[in-house]
Amino acid sequence: LSTSRVRALLAAPSSLGPTGRLRVRVPPHLDLVPRVEAYLRQRQLTEAPHPLGTLHRRVAPELQALTDGPLSKASTFVVPQTPAGVWNAYAELMGWVADEVLGTDLVFEASPSLRFHFPVPMPDAYRSPAGDILAQHSDTLLGDYFEQINGWLALSPCYGTGALAMASLEDSLALLEEFASGFDYDETTYFSSRQRFFRHMLEDERFAQRVRSACRPLELEPGELVLFDARTVHGTAENVEDGTRVSMDFRLLRVGDYDQILEAQRAEGVDARVWGGDAQLKGGYFHAHTVAERRAAL
Numbered sequence: 001l002s003t004s005r006v007r008a009l010l011a012a013p014s015s016l017g018p019t020g021r022l023r024v025r026v027p028p029h030l031d032l033v034p035r036v037e038a039y040l041r042q043r044q045l046t047e048a049p050h051p052l053g054t055l056h057r058r059v060a061p062e063l064q065a066l067t068d069g070p071l072s073k074a075s076t077f078v079v080p081q082t083p084a085g086v087w088n089a090y091a092e093l094m095g096w097v098a099d100e101v102l103g104t105d106l107v108f109e110a111s112p113s114l115r116f117h118f119p120v121p122m123p124d125a126y127r128s129p130a131g132d133i134l135a136q137h138s139d140t141l142l143g144d145y146f147e148q149i150n151g152w153l154a155l156s157p158c159y160g161t162g163a164l165a166m167a168s169l170e171d172s173l174a175l176l177e178e179f180a181s182g183f184d185y186d187e188t189t190y191f192s193s194r195q196r197f198f199r200h201m202l203e204d205e206r207f208a209q210r211v212r213s214a215c216r217p218l219e220l221e222p223g224e225l226v227l228f229d230a231r232t233v234h235g236t237a238e239n240v241e242d243g244t245r246v247s248m249d250f251r252l253l254r255v256g257d258y259d260q261i262l263e264a265q266r267a268e269g270v271d272a273r274v275w276g277g278d279a280q281l282k283g284g285y286f287h288a289h290t291v292a293e294r295r296a297a298l
């Protein structure tokens with residue numbers, strides 16, 4: 001059962017259409033850039049946050065360094081207490097995505113990541129002996145639902161090595177299919193296989209080369225939002241541009257998909273998977289309310 005399910009999920013059509021990707025421009029009244037600039041001032045990370053794309057020239061080096069992991073000290077998980085009302089602006093954006101982009105009520109990530117990707121060396125966690133960063137992955141390898149939609153919002157110009165590197169859905173599915181065939185599509189293995197995917201790239205140079213050439217920079221202007229199928233292979237590169245990339249990323253589920261997932265979990269008597277200590281449920285990893293429920297509660 002678990003074998004056929006991973007294969008079926010990898011073969012399923014994308015709810016975002018054949019490319020598994022939607023690119024839209026956020027309307028000016030929902031622009032998060034002024035909030036993020038206010039956040040930087042209120043956290044006293046810099047007195048001169050504007051423009052975000054040259055922040056690395058004004059933010060102290062110790063706030064840029066990636067010493068503890070993939071996030072600089074300036075980066076944060078956005079919560080309702082985050083300065084400058086960033087969380088509320090995010091929730092308003094989710095409302096617009098529900099109404100105008102996807103046309104359905106949504107379950108959305110409770111604490112999205114606000115990332116400042118400075119031009120500094122990446123940590124060595126995903127570095128090959130040859131020195132390349134092999135951080136490419138699909139969020140499904142970390143246990144995220146296959147039905148999930150990833151959102152990625154550019155807040156500064158995103159280009160070259162500062163941009164998120166991303167494969168087409170077609171290439172992603174071929175890579176994941178080949179990878180998962182190596183452990184007979186075992187579901188438990190699949191949903192905790194990010195390290196295994198990295199090791200597979202280290203051990204199989206031909207596979208690593210396919211991943212590298214499939215992942216191309218997702219070049220975006222500030223205010224452009226990309227929604228992509230969670231099966232998409234993507235990764236942060238080592239930023240060697242003369243530019244700071246600022247972005248926010250978050251995960252969504254259509255309410256219909258969420259309800260079906262929960263129903264299946266109940267029928268099988270299994271618990272939701274956990275990510276970073278939070279169950280992948282409303283009130284856990286996802287906000288307690290859907291977009292519509294939040295509006296009704298306001």
Ligand SMILES: [Fe+2]
Pocket residue numbers: 137138139234
């Ligand atoms: Fe990811």
